[in-house]
Amino acid sequence: MLEYLTLILACQLIGEFTVSAAGLPFPGPVAGMLLLFIFLLIKGSVPDDLTNVAGSLLNNLSLLFVPAGVGVMVHFELLGTDAIPLSAALIISTVLTIIVTATVMTMVNRYQHSRDSQ
């Protein structure tokens, strides 16, 4: 278990380092995810212990957003003055993003299937 927790932390550390050293436009942990993914591609399978460590982090992923969410209390005032435009924009735009992404992906999938079956 411990060795794979160390591997995960090391991937994140190298990711953070690479991103800030090279000035890349994405977060260190995402670069770390890519590194761990490359490790798995080379290894060819997921070791059981890594499944366990990753599982215990991901099974409670929602919990990890709670501290940042509580930060809403710092911005009550600003959120208050722009409450209506911001909440309308957040809700409508999020709904539209979901609809557009799902529709486009379904259409491309359908197009590819019809081309493949010809």
Place this chain on the structure above:
Amino acid sequence: MNELQNIWVYLSASPLLHLTLTLSAFVVASQVYKKLGMHPLLNPVLLSVIAIVFILHKTQTSYSTYFEGAQFVHFLLGPATVALAVPLYRQFSKVRQSAAAILISLLCGSITSAVTAVGIARALGAGAASVISIAPKSVTAPVAMGISEQLGGLPSLTAVIVILTGIIGAMLGPLILNLMRIKDWSVRGMAIGTASHGIGTARALQVNETAGAFSGLAMGLNALATAILLPVLWNLFFQ
């Protein structure tokens, strides 16, 4: 009584109190969520945040005091993001098959998110700082904060907007996708991950591994796409 007060003073200064508060609120919220049939509208992140903000307000505790305890939970977001490589690897053959669909739908979703958020906020008269801060709303928090700063927004407001977007997507996403009769787990995951990053991914992972893997992938790709495209879109449309 005096002794009790001393204990309270000691406890409220140590990180243990607010760490325990964070976990307890989440445990109770998750139980409510499970007891009531895991309905997406009862999002456990939302329920815990409401409960904790209420308690902090009643005890007149500042966010920075709270965060001294809660930072241990917050820290784990990084390693958890790295761990998303595991479901992604397990689903890699499916991801490879739909590579074109993933990239095209991601770009469309990413542009829709930024353009409609800014357009609606501006049309309804939001202030300039709010309008800029809302533009990267669908991107995972650290990247969104960087983009917001670059465009002249308020990074800490963006962080809150990003969390709210995540909660809204996790709550409404499953309902909308059901209405659209979309049953393909990879499509459901892509849509939720593109619109609502990690919070959407957390919910997708609980429901189905394929959805979780596509959602995590969408989150990573959207961070990259938005960081590159948004400054360009901003100069084209909104300046």
